[in-house]
Amino acid sequence: MSLPEFKLLLRPRTVEEAVGLLAKHANNIRVLAGGTDLIPSMRQKLFEPQYVLDIRHISELKGVHPRPGTGVEIGALTTHTTLERSDLLRQRYPVLTEAAGTVASPLLRNMGTIGGNICLDTRCLWYNQSLTWRKACGFCIKKDGDLCHVAPGGTKCWAAFSGDTPPALLCLNAEIEIASPSGMRRVPLREFYTGIGDSYRKLQADELLTRVFLPDTSAYYHGIYRKLRIRGSIDYPLAGVAVVLKRSNGHVADARLAITAVNPAPILIVGATQMLAGKVIDESLADAVGDLAAKTAKPLTTSALTPEYRREMIRVFTKRAVLAVANNESLVRH
Ligand SMILES: Cc1cc2nc3c(=O)[nH]c(=O)nc-3n(C[C@H](O)[C@H](O)[C@H](O)COP(=O)(O)OP(=O)(O)OC[C@H]3O[C@@H](n4cnc5c(N)ncnc54)[C@H](O)[C@@H]3O)c2cc1C
Incomplete structure (x- = not known):
């Protein structure tokens, strides 16, 4: 499959230049x-854009920098x-290095x-198929068509968000900075996704x-990320779970859980925090958190593995991750 022809490859050196070009060719x-x-x-x-904005030469956007008093x-x-x-x-922030x-x-x-x-x-x-495949099998809501093959009769796109680091970032209460022609804004990552497969992020055409x-405040939490994929060496997640946890006097002081690849957005499961807070973790608590995560997961037939299996693996991974992260901290009651 060849690249579609485009007019220009643009290579800005600064954020301002990049945002100006985005605004010009929005x-x-x-x-x-x-x-x-x-x-x-x-x-x-x-995607068949006329312009491609190669941002790799904006050196100020590279690297991990400690910011004393605020974080990283x-x-x-x-x-x-x-x-x-x-x-x-x-x-x-070990959950992030693990997910990455x-x-x-x-x-x-x-x-x-x-x-x-x-x-x-x-x-x-x-x-995620070639044009020939999509022409032969039928276009869909997300691209060139008006029906969803996964949820026939529905008008919503259920394509799954399948990134590995966002669930870890959600657990860490990460914020993102977005540059636009009118300046910079900072938003919590949990407000960035819409939950709709074909318009999944809140980012305007002229924003970077x-x-x-x-x-x-999220530093030094114990963290774990677990993912299901077909080939362990390369594939996108088909279900993913991130858990972070901090304890105090043997009890859970704070914990957060997020899932990915089973909904059109990565999701922070707020109820899990409430369920775990102040408790000593045991099998039945880990089971209950696993059930909650599985209920939140809404996988459809968007991938090669069945939705039932992916939802079940969210339950299993959540239980294992909660027990493992607690085990690190000697929180498991046998
Ligand atoms: C074989 C294969 C396996 C993969 N497996 C995984 C996997 O296991 N887990 C996983 O999470 N991903 C996987 N990926 C996808 C991909 O490698 C990663 O998600 C990677 O982090 C994407 O980053 P990138 O810089 O290459 O993005 P790009 O491909 O350059 O961009 C991705 C999208 O984000 C937009 N974009 C990029 N940067 C910005 C920005 N700063 N501001 C605004 N928009 C932006 C682009 O326009 C594009 O829409 C896989 C890809 C392949 C080919």
């Missing part, structure tokens, strides 16, 4: 960071390999960025995600 331009998702999608003719700032162009190898992150280390394969982690992972397009069996902030 609706006919695509941002390219690592390109590990955008380029295959362009080859499949899912991560540039949108920071690669998964950098996240995975950062001692600072491993020490303070499971993205795709080593080569793709060298190219793929945290910004691209947060902005990652939603995925579906009926969407520039930075991620991890607050000091």
